[in-house]
Amino acid sequence: MDWDDLRVFLAVARGESLSAAGRALKCDAATVGRRIGRLEEDLGAKLFVKSPQGYQLSEAGGRLLPHAEAAEAAMSGAAEELSGAAGRLTGQLRIGAPDGCANYLLPQVCAAICDANPGLEIQIVALPRVFNLSKREADMAIAVSRPSAGRLTVQKLADYHLHLAAHEDYLARTPPIRAKADLAGHRMIGYIPDMIFDKELDYFAETGAGTVGLASNSVSVQMQMVRAGAGVGIVHDFAIPFCPGVRRVLPGSVAIARTFWLIRHADDRRSERLTRLAEALGQGVRAEVARLEALAAQE
Known part of the structure; x- marks a missing residue:
């Protein structure tokens, strides 16, 4: 089995299309298709199933995948040793x-x-x-x-920590926040609920705050909302030094560790x-x- 054929197989498995594999390999999709056809003929097995979603691994392709990845790792390790890059x-x-x-x-x-x-x-x-x-x-x-x-x-x-935070301009013009109950009178900033991609990012259950009035799927956008004085958000402590004027709110009552x-x-x-x-x-x-x-x- 030729390593170059395995390299093409891995590119299709990862890109799930001939065109994506071609871009990764810097060749045209037709060449990728011919190489996969040749490999399947040599092995006597169908490696991919074509569907509307693209090229999916067949049962035989799934069995070949870990061996191809191991060969890739071995080739990479050999290249490191021979080049002195190790x-x-x-x-x-x-x-x-x-x-x-x-x-x-x-x-x-x-x-x-x-x-x-x-x-x-x-x-x-x-x-x-x-x-x-x-x-x-x-x-x-x-x-x-x-x-x-x-x-x-x-x-x-x-480990890192998050706290409620708001810009000092927002805090100066809105009712004071002395306890969690006071958050009910403030606009909250956070994630779009149905776009939270990891359960560890679902912070609001831990704050006792109400619904999110301004939302984004991006932490950076949320931080810019806070920096603009748009409301109170849950922010990474490590981001606060980059945002002059942003202050932690209720640090003794609401503290999140991740x-x-x-x-x-x-x-x-x-x-x-x-x-x-x-x-x-x-x-x-x-x-x-x-x-x-x-x-x-x-x-």
């Missing part, structure tokens, strides 16, 4: 993260990692959803809940390069959360 961080790496982490933590953490490792390129993909590492949407992903299924390795990155988890594909355990990046990322995120939360407590 002892340093080089090349391109993509990190998927929820937008709060991606906006307020990763820029400075990843900049420091790149400064220490010339030749390293980091791409940050900020999306309000769970990343699919099996489809290689990213090399590693940060999540707010620990996954319970899939061929993944998971490590704790950092955890960031770093998730990698199980086959990547063999990659010293990715393991070293994970270690550097963990150290950087923990230090930056601690630094920014200390500043927020002084506001």
Whole structure:
């Protein structure tokens, strides 16, 4: 079995279409289709089922997938060893993260990692959803809940905290908030309820606040609403130092703790390069959360 054919198979499995695989491989869809046809003929098995949703793995394709991924990991490890990259961080790496982490933590953490490792390129993909590492949407992903299924390795990155907050201009022109009951007279800012992609983001049950008057699926948009003096929201403590004038509200009564988890594909355990990046990322995120939360407590 040819490794190049397996590479094409993985691209179709992850992209779920010939055109998406072609873009990833930098070739046309017709070539991808011919290569898959040749591989299926060589193996004597149908690897994909075509549907209106695209190319889905057949039973035989599902059995081939872990072997193809293992071969990919082995090829990547061999390339690292032969190029001398195993002892340093080089090349391109993509990190998927929820937008709060991606906006307020990763820029400075990843900049420091790149400064220490010339030749390293980091791409940050900020999306309000769970990343699919099996489809290689990213090399590693940060999540707010620990996954319970899939061929993944998971490590704790950092604990972080959230509080109610509002801009000082809003607090100056509205009734005072001295207890949870006072929140009923204020506009609340939060997530769009049916677009909460992880149960750990459903904060409002813990606040005793009423319904959300202004909502977004983006943490960053919610923070900008708070910064604009539009109401009271639940915000990450590590974001407060980036928003002058935003103050914590009822910090002694409403305090929420959550955890960031770093998730990698199980086959990547063999990659010293990715393991070293994970270690550097963990150290950087923990230090930056601690630094920014200390500043927020002084506001």
